[in-house]
Amino acid sequence: MLVNNNTQAVSTVQQLKRPDMDPANAAASTLYSGALQAAQQSVTVPVVQKALDKANDRIDEAFAKTRVQLQASTAATPATTDVPAAGSTTSSARADFTDYMSKTPAERIREQLLKEQGLTEEQVQAMPQEKQDAIAKQVAERVKVQQEQQVAAKTAAPQAQSVKDTLAAI
Missing domain, CATH: 1.20.5 (Single alpha-helices involved in coiled-coils or other helix-helix interfaces)
Structure with a gap:
């Protein structure tokens, strides 16, 4: 009977039997x-x-x-200027915007109020003086409310900023 006393050979055989080393x-x-x-x-x-x-x-x-x-829209429209051409029946968006921005806040509010009531400026001019005064009074009240809101917004803004600063510091 042959016996192998070499331990290295035995360990090599055992290592080969491991499934991950096969x-x-x-x-x-x-x-x-x-x-x-x-x-x-x-x-x-x-x-x-x-x-x-x-x-x-x-x-x-x-x-x-x-x-x-x-390119098609640029080629189709002629060069536009700030002033619409005389005799043009349609106004451009730029002209409308310029007209709107040139109005005072009171004029804008008056225009909005008349639009809400379905009236035109000509119809208001044809009204008796008492009704014209009533419309003017409503416009003045709305202007006053708008100014109060603007003042309140301006005074609230610094307070809101100080609250933000305080929270940021925490």
Whole structure:
């Protein structure tokens, strides 16, 4: 009977019996993980790349459409100036805005009040003086309320800022 007293040989055989150290398992797991990674990359990269390409194409298309629309609208409209042309029946948005901003707050409030009541300036001029005075009184009240709100907002703003500063310091 032969007995091998060499401990190194015995430990080498025992190490090979561990499943994680088995050369066949190690090779199989390496092949499997490599194949899995290759499969994942071959599936995800083209799909993601295709999605990115589609998104980029849509963005480019939107920019191109916008550019064409802007060029068409610029070519269709003549050069505009701040003053609308004499004899033009339609006013531009810029002229409307300029007219609105040139009005005083009282004029804006009066215009809004008349619009709410369904009246025109000509109709108000045709009214008796008492009704005209009543409308003027309503306008004055609204102007007063608006001014009080503005003052309250201005005085509340520093207090709100000090509260914010206090909370930030905490």
